[in-house]
Amino acid sequence: AQSVTQPDIHITVSEGASLELRCNYSYGATPYLFWYVQSPGQGLQLLLKYFSGDTLVQGIKGFEAEFKRSQSSFNLRKPSVHWSDAAEYFCAVGSYSGGGADGLTFGKGTHLIIQP
Amino acid sequence: DVKVTQSSRYLVKRTGEKVFLECVQDMDHENMFWYRQDPGLGLRLIYFSYDVKMKEKGDIPEGYSVSREKKERFSLILESASTNQTSMYLCATKSHLNGYTFGSGTRLTVV
Numbered sequence: 001a002q003s004v005t006q007p008d009i010h011i012t013v014s015e016g017a018s019l020e021l022r023c024n025y026s027y028g029a030t031p032y033l034f035w036y037v038q039s040p041g042q043g044l045q046l047l048l049k050y051f052s053g054d055t056l057v058q059g060i061k062g063f064e065a066e067f068k069r070s071q072s073s074f075n076l077r078k079p080s081v082h083w084s085d086a087a088e089y090f091c092a093v094g095s096y097s098g099g100g101a102d103g104l105t106f107g108k109g110t111h112l113i114i115q116p
Numbered sequence: 117d118v119k120v121t122q123s124s125r126y127l128v129k130r131t132g133e134k135v136f137l138e139c140v141q142d143m144d145h146e147n148m149f150w151y152r153q154d155p156g157l158g159l160r161l162i163y164f165s166y167d168v169k170m171k172e173k174g175d176i177p178e179g180y181s182v183s184r185e186k187k188e189r190f191s192l193i194l195e196s197a198s199t200n201q202t203s204m205y206l207c208a209t210k211s212h213l214n215g216y217t218f219g220s221g222t223r224l225t226v227v
Contacts, residue, residue, distance in 0.1 A: 034216070036218075042220065042221075043221050044218040046215065090159065103151070103208075107158055109158050
């Protein structure tokens with residue numbers, strides 16, 4: 001069965017500092033990986049996704065993530081965080097193929113706190 | 117852009133009531149999903165549908181059912197609401213081109 005682990009429940013970072021959120025996955029086939037962000041009271045917004053090709057993926061809001069097959073990881077990074085980045089971040093794995101209707105499996109989320 | 121609309125942002129229902137959560141999408145996507153989100157548990161898949169009148173159980177279907185009579189609408193039904201179904205409910209669609217798109221969520225409180 002597929003699973004996603006986000007080992008950090010909470011992370012506190014100073015504004016302007018760099019950020020790395022960890023994600024490890026278990027998936028039987030070729031994984032399709034996603035990072036979503038959720039601000040308080042809002043739905044999920046896609047930050048970036050990885051299907052194939054270049055293992056370093058660029059997303060919105062200055063985020064990037066690196067797929068490492070040997071480590072079963074897909075960590076999210078940002079070189080300099082802004083106070084508006086404070087939110088809940090979810091890593092997810094699933095199928096993206098057009099014929100597949102299976103849903104995503106999500107990690108439990110990492111709550112990011114930004115210190116002034 | 118794909119739009120996924122959940123009709124209610126907040127709902128308060130009584131224990132034992134039958135509750136309908138509605139989700140409408142505007143892009144003719146075959147695949148639609150219902151998740152619930154709880155603090156510390158992330159999102160968990162309740163049900164999904166890959167076509168009109170077709171449905172499949174997700175990871176936590178107990179206490180829920182779904183209806184998909186039209187392609188654009190996917191309803192989640194709580195036959196007899198219980199307090200442990202107090203949660204945030206998120207609807208999503210999926211397409212080959214656009215991936216997954218989520219609605220803004222319905223926060224349901226069962227009292």
